[in-house]
Amino acid sequence: MLRDENILLIGEEIGVFEGSYKITTGLLDEFGPRRVRDTPICEEGFVGAAVGAAMLGLRPVVEIMTINFSLLAIDQIVNHAAKMHAMFGGQVSVPMVIRTPGGGGQQLAATHSQNLEVFYAHVPGLKVVAPASPADAKGLLTAAIRDDDPVLVLENLALYNTKGEVPDGEHTVPIGTAQITKPGRDLTVVAYSRAAAIALDVAHRLETEGISVEVVDLRSLRPLDRQTVCISVRKTTRAVILEDDWLSYGIGAEIAATIAEGAFDRLDAPVRRVAAAEVPLPYAKQLETAALPDAAALTRVIHETLDATGFTAHPTTPAGG
Amino acid sequence: MPEVLMPRLSDTMEEGTLSRWLTHEGAPVRKGDAIAEIETDKAVMELEAYDEGPLTRILVAEGTTVPIGTPLAVIGTEPQAAPDQPAPEQARQTAAPAPAPPARPTEGPAQTIPATAEPPAPARRDEQEVRTSPLARALARRHGIDITTLTGSGPGGRIVRADVDDAISRHGGQPGAIRPPTAPEPAQPAGPAAAHQTPAEEAEDDEEVPLSTIRRLTAQRLTQSTQQAPHFYLTTVIDAEPLLTFRADINAQLGEPGPRISVTDLLVKACATALRTHPQANSSWDSTRILRHRRSHIGIAVALEDGLTVPVVHDADRKTLTQIAREAHALADNARAGRLALEDLSGGTFTISNLGTYGVDHFTALINPPQAAILAVGAAQTQPVIRDGELAVGTTMALTLSIDHRVLDGATAAAFLADLKTLLEHPLGIVL
Numbered sequence: 001m002l003r004d005e006n007i008l009l010i011g012e013e014i015g016v017f018e019g020s021y022k023i024t025t026g027l028l029d030e031f032g033p034r035r036v037r038d039t040p041i042c043e044e045g046f047v048g049a050a051v052g053a054a055m056l057g058l059r060p061v062v063e064i065m066t067i068n069f070s071l072l073a074i075d076q077i078v079n080h081a082a083k084m085h086a087m088f089g090g091q092v093s094v095p096m097v098i099r100t101p102g103g104g105g106q107q108l109a110a111t112h113s114q115n116l117e118v119f120y121a122h123v124p125g126l127k128v129v130a131p132a133s134p135a136d137a138k139g140l141l142t143a144a145i146r147d148d149d150p151v152l153v154l155e156n157l158a159l160y161n162t163k164g165e166v167p168d169g170e171h172t173v174p175i176g177t178a179q180i181t182k183p184g185r186d187l188t189v190v191a192y193s194r195a196a197a198i199a200l201d202v203a204h205r206l207e208t209e210g211i212s213v214e215v216v217d218l219r220s221l222r223p224l225d226r227q228t229v230c231i232s233v234r235k236t237t238r239a240v241i242l243e244d245d246w247l248s249y250g251i252g253a254e255i256a257a258t259i260a261e262g263a264f265d266r267l268d269a270p271v272r273r274v275a276a277a278e279v280p281l282p283y284a285k286q287l288e289t290a291a292l293p294d295a296a297a298l299t300r301v302i303h304e305t306l307d308a309t310g311f312t313a314h315p316t317t318p319a320g321g
Numbered sequence: 322m323p324e325v326l327m328p329r330l331s332d333t334m335e336e337g338t339l340s341r342w343l344t345h346e347g348a349p350v351r352k353g354d355a356i357a358e359i360e361t362d363k364a365v366m367e368l369e370a371y372d373e374g375p376l377t378r379i380l381v382a383e384g385t386t387v388p389i390g391t392p393l394a395v396i397g398t399e400p401q402a403a404p405d406q407p408a409p410e411q412a413r414q415t416a417a418p419a420p421a422p423p424a425r426p427t428e429g430p431a432q433t434i435p436a437t438a439e440p441p442a443p444a445r446r447d448e449q450e451v452r453t454s455p456l457a458r459a460l461a462r463r464h465g466i467d468i469t470t471l472t473g474s475g476p477g478g479r480i481v482r483a484d485v486d487d488a489i490s491r492h493g494g495q496p497g498a499i500r501p502p503t504a505p506e507p508a509q510p511a512g513p514a515a516a517h518q519t520p521a522e523e524a525e526d527d528e529e530v531p532l533s534t535i536r537r538l539t540a541q542r543l544t545q546s547t548q549q550a551p552h553f554y555l556t557t558v559i560d561a562e563p564l565l566t567f568r569a570d571i572n573a574q575l576g577e578p579g580p581r582i583s584v585t586d587l588l589v590k591a592c593a594t595a596l597r598t599h600p601q602a603n604s605s606w607d608s609t610r611i612l613r614h615r616r617s618h619i620g621i622a623v624a625l626e627d628g629l630t631v632p633v634v635h636d637a638d639r640k641t642l643t644q645i646a647r648e649a650h651a652l653a654d655n656a657r658a659g660r661l662a663l664e665d666l667s668g669g670t671f672t673i674s675n676l677g678t679y680g681v682d683h684f685t686a687l688i689n690p691p692q693a694a695i696l697a698v699g700a701a702q703t704q705p706v707i708r709d710g711e712l713a714v715g716t717t718m719a720l721t722l723s724i725d726h727r728v729l730d731g732a733t734a735a736a737f738l739a740d741l742k743t744l745l746e747h748p749l750g751i752v753l
Contacts, residue, residue, distance in 0.1 A: 237456050237482060247432040265459035268482040269475070275432045293431040301433050308476050309454070310483035 001031055004059060007145060008035040010046050011063030020065050021101065021160055047073035047098070051081045051150075054096035059145055067102035067116050067154065074119070081150040082125030093148045099141070101155035103194055103244055104292055108157075110280035113288075115245035117154045117193075121221035121254075127175055128221040130154040132196035134164040136219055139173030147175060154221075156194045156244075178225035180232065184214030186311060187238040187302055190229055190255050192218040195242040195293065202295050206302065210313035213302065221251060229255060230262030237268040238305050242298050247275035268309045272301045323372040324392040325356065327381075331663045334361050338386040339393060341534070342379060343367070350376050350396050357393065358534055364666045365538050372396045382450075453480040460485045535628030546687045550606065550725040554685050555734055559742050561701040561718040567748035571642065580650040582642050585621060585675045588698060589645050591744045591751045593617035593637035596671055599737035601729045603670050605691040611728055612691075620669035620689060621649060623656040630656045631689055633669040642752060677701060683719035693728035696741075697721040718745075 001007045013020055015028040015038040028036040039046040043064060050060035064070045070077065081094045104113035121128045127149055131137040137155070144151035181196065182203045191199040196217040203213035216232050218225065233239045239259050241252040252273040259271050277291040306313075327337050340360040350356060355367040356376065374397030381393045451469050453461075457480045461468040466488050473480035532540070564587060572581045596603040596617045605612040617638045620631040632652035634645055655661050672689040677700035686697035699719035706715030720742070724734045744750045 264455045266456050268454040268456040273433060277432050291431065293433075297431045297433060308479070309481045310474050 007059045009061050010037045010050050014063050043069050043072035047076040050096050054094045055092045059095050061097040064100040067100045068114050082123050094150045095148045096150050097144045099153045101157050103156040104281045106157050109283040113281040120152050127151040130193040134166045139171045143172040143175050158194050176220045176223035178218045178228040181217045182215040184212040186212045188214045188232040188236045189240050190216045191242040195244050199242050202298050226258045233259050233263040234266040239271045240301050241273045243275045246278050269305050274298050274301050323396050325394040327389045327391045329389045336388045337361050339381045348376050456482050457485045533627050539628040543687050546690050550688050552723050556721040557742050558717050558719050559745050561716045564745050564748050580646045582646050586646045589619045589637050593619050595741040601733045602694050602737040604693040604728050606728050614670040618668045618670045620672040622674035623653050632665045685721050686723050688723050693725045695723045
């Protein structure tokens, strides 16, 4: 915002209240109400306003309180923001950003705990990024703001308290690049957002059991870095996908298809997916926990996939690192 | 609408094996087109279509044996009512894709497709398809390994990379290494994995010859013969002069129409006659027992352009030489024209292979299973012979009997060969 005065923030309770999740803390004081604009509870209205502002040259960063509420604005996002550039022959661009958190696990019940990113990742004209680390959050948000197309930045409620190194100063992550957050030999886990963080933990733990898991953090759901996924699976010959969204028609289905197309002859086992139970997410804590994919489920499926190919672990001494 | 059924190709046929589809689903079929090869216990026959239309569905997989009357395929529009019992191929096709995930996974509600979502293991071996991971298949191809010879250690018998790596390392390759197929090291000892040996590298100017049915069947039968029947060989050299004189005399007596009597015809009659008193040599091996044949049906090996066929002269001991000559002549003609009926190929109890006409001095033949013996006949040639203690010029012929040692032994076979020799050297006995 310091660098480009065309950047402005729009959203519910982002100014005086500093955002439901305090993401915009201090920005109203620093940049004033002209650039940090509180809106009524009317997603379609303020997203539509942002589309118009972007068409006229501003770079609005919209906060939708959670991705669940984006459904009220989906026509503006899918039919307007995503289409303008193509339908008007490139005469206009829509350089807007929609920041919105998704995910369950916060006991917010079924309507407030969804992972609807696949709705948007499905739509050409939109870009969808999903950082899993603080550094990527900075790098991807910066890249999204500077991008001339509408970008949805998927945040995750469960990741807001994640601590990690963040590069000082200028830091952008190119949209459309996955990252191997942990290299490995035996099996590839593909994940994004919260699931990528879980995958990384599991991979580190399995390393001590002699299982070398490679973790691919997609970071960007559209455009999708298919090459990094396929290169990894071609190396490890086995793949498991961990995703927070529902299994059917989910991001994992797209990844599995990508692997089938790009690494078929190197697959030694069926690609397995670990995803959320196909139910509206329960409110009760135990049920909510049971419905969400977790480290235990991922670990079990990794073991099953390895077992199916006669894999033998080669444990290293834990003190070795 | 019309279904193609497993035909009854002979009176004794109860089931047939769909050995190969000559067309594929969706392909147009015209009346009279050969659409499949059916293998019976006797022969491989082509199955002709009686109907026209697209081959809508194949119901029986290659290699499957089914009773006669079983629907093999559907030509044209499919029947509305589903068949009571799905044909094997059908069952397999529905089972092959990964089933939908169950509503309630067994362990923890978080959704995964369980690894148990495997198609059920096929019930019968002949329906079994080879299940492999794509990587295993690719590695096997790269190393020239026939993946169907491997045993899978993965779920449901899936062949995985580890199984291919095992096979590679058994013959000294580099497991998992990505390299083009190479010829095996000549210095390498032939191990038990010889069947997996990498074939010689295909050169640019090599020509690929697809196997014809007859070539494939010849290969299959003769491989079975050498692998299963323990062969031994007895050779005798006969004085062929009386036989050739006898033949010339008969042919001089024969009227103009009708074929001449050949040496082979005489051999057929002589063998059939000798077998009457040596039933041990007129026998078949039947894995748990020996079948001793009362009747002598003599097969004659006929060379085709691309393979070998053995039409049979039935009851040759009871037929006249002219009958045999006529039959053998017609059989050979029909064999070369590909017009042999199944009966012509059925029931042989003993086989004669005569390469004498090709000028071969002497050779050994492979037994035509399940028969117990085969006679290899060399050319009649002018040779120095000892006659009454004096060196003379004579005509001889080398006969080599190949015998399945499971069925009979050396002395028994020698007795048969001795009687055959006597008969051929005193050929009047052949027609008595």
